[in-house]
Structures are given as structure tokens and as C-alpha cells.
Amino acid sequence: MSELLECVETGARDNATASVIWLHGLGADGHDFEPIVPELRLPAGLPVRFVFPHAPVRPVTLNGGMSMRAWYDIIALGGNAQQDADGIRDSEQKVHALIRRENERGIPTDRIVLAGFSQGGAIALHTGVRYPERLAGIMGLSTYLPLADTVPAERNEANAGTPVLMAHGTEDPVLPLQMGANSRAQLDGMGYSVEWHDYPMQHQVCLEEIQAISAWLQRVLG
Template structure:
């Protein structure tokens, strides 16, 4: 594939599912799924959040592109970037992560064009989607309402340390992990929490007695956090 075609693919807007108000949305949550799933994975959570209708929040659930994933034997599946390994020191797919960041930024741009102020946009994600949400949010050059990472980690943390955006240095972050996670070890979540807090980010940490999943208590905490950060961003 030529470099021009690769660039065109990277710039194509991702397909999305949406749950939102009939009236003009006043806020948006862009929520990225995990490896091998798609945008439908977290769509059913929206009614469980029981958010007030007057908040007029649009939830955007994009589908990751299909690509071969090394850690899964090269099998093609929906993935935000290739995964080469999960052990400490494993090489990372820098080009793929940066491609995912470009795609996510285009979704942010679309919400702004649709009338949602950038400071009313939350980036959220689970597992690999949470990793991309953290990476993109910490580097995004305009203040966001919040960043949420569930059962995840921060990829390319040294790159982020050198390129993080001052505008999001105080953006609220919700990060949660299961203590019995067999996919992304609990220690990865703890390391990410320490990394954020040592650099002054207001990271709200939650841990739960669960595996690589979400639980009712976590959903309730997410609902409270979303209401708070969107209420604060409206002032």
C-alpha cells in the first residue's frame, strides 16, 4: 500500500453508533471499546447511567478499524493499534497509536462542528480503548471536560511525558481497574494511577473485586463522575 493511501485511510472518519438527545447536544462522551469488540459493546450502559435528560449528553461509540493483532497470533480484528506484548518492556506500536490518536481527534473535531464546546467533551474508553483515550486526552491541545480509562494503562508514557498538553494538566481523570484482571494486570492500572498523580493530574482512582470487565458499582461511580465534570465544565 502506498504512503498516500495509508494517509487517506488514517484520515477517514470512523463509523460510529450514537445515543443522544433529540435536541441539540450540550455535551459529548466519545467512548472507545476494547480489543476485538466494537462500538456496540458499551452502548447498553447509557441507560444504566441514569443521567438527567436535561444534561443533553450525546454518547458516541466508534468502531475501531480491522487490523492484524500480533499478540493474538496475527488474527484480524477490530483494534485501535497493534499489540505486540503486554509484558514490561514489550515494544509498542507507535505508528498505530498515533494513527488512532488522529482518528480520535477527528471525532472530537466533528463534535465541535456540531456545536458541542470542546470543554464539554469527555474522552472515555475500556482496555485498549481506554489506553488510546488517555494517550490522546493528555496530549490534546485544548481543555477537555474529562478523561476516563477503565481497566487500562497509559501507552508510550515517555512520549506523553515529553508532549503532554498544559491545557489538560488539570483535567479530571477517572481511572479504574479490577483487582483480579487476568488480561491487563492490576499493576498496570496502579502504575498508570501513580504516573498521573506524580505529575499533578487530578486522577480519581477506583479498584474493584472483578476481572477484565465493568461492574454495577463502577457504573454508578462513572455516572456520578460524569455528572460532576460536566456540571463543572458548564460554569
């Protein structure tokens, strides 16, 4: 049983009928996307609990071994770079525990969206396609699909038809647009329904993107 991560929670509390579990990027924490919730302007008739977990603190090889909040170690970035499979799978189990807690609080799995930005988005995509129960949606912002070679064997049919939202900046210097586009193409090729947006921005989120996220959340949770 994976230990439950500390989380920041906002949005609907006791009356929530849906949940969004939203994972932050490398070196950030659960407060990073908290300010976006009011900007989504979700209707009062859609009470959503937003759960923003804090990733564990661990050394990150790419950043000179400095310890920071990270969902997994990054040895290098690029097509053939070695990946921290153990760290990725450990974070996958931590997300499973958060989903189960939402279930215990009365939110069925098909009313839960897994979301994330950058490294958090990678875990959202990785976990979402493998999860054994149907999710409401999977959202990956400025990110890529890690351990991509293992997806065909490990993906679960429960989420074969789950809506996926991906968005990326065309000028992203951290995770180049092509990394996201390649992951989108792989998911498309396996039959996933991927809604894709790109914006003239760097490794960030813009207002137009927030509006697209809001519209998508209202569709998949409405």
C-alpha cells in the same frame, strides 16, 4: 486529515450540550458499551450525546496475527514490551477527527469527555493528555497509559488540570491491576487529578463502577 470512523450514537441527539466519545476494547466494536448508557441514569437536564466509534480492523500479533477491530497492534504485554507507536498515533488522529466533528455539531471541546475501556482506554488516556484544547474529562477503564515515556515531553498544558477517572478490576487476568496502578501513579506524579476506583472483578465493568462513572460524568459535565 484523518478519515472519520463509523460510529454508534445514542443518548441526546439534536439537543446535546455535551458529548462522550467512548472507545471499545480489543476485538469488540462500538456497540459494546451502548447498553451502559441507560444504566448511567443521567438526569434529563444533562443531555449528553454518546459516540461509540468502531476501531479499524487490523491484524493483532498477540492474537496470532488474526484480524479484528483494534486501535493498534499488540506485540506483547508487559513493562518492557515493544509498543505499536505508529498505530497508537494513528488512532490518536482518528479521535482528533471525532472531537472536531463534535465541535462542528456545536459541542465545545471543554464539554467533551474522552473515554475508553482496555485498549480504547489506553487511546483515551494517550490522546487526552496531549490534546491541545481543554477537555471536560478523560476516563480510562481497565487500562494503562501507553507510550508512557513520551508523556512528559508531549503532554499539553491545556489538559494539565482536566479531571481523570480510572477504574480497574483487582482480579484482571488480561491487564493486571498493577499496569493501571502504575499509570495512575505516573499521572499523579505529573500533577493530574486522578480519581481511582478498583473493584473485585476481572476484565469487565460492574454495577458499582457504572454508578461511579455516572457521578463523575455529572460532576465534570454538570
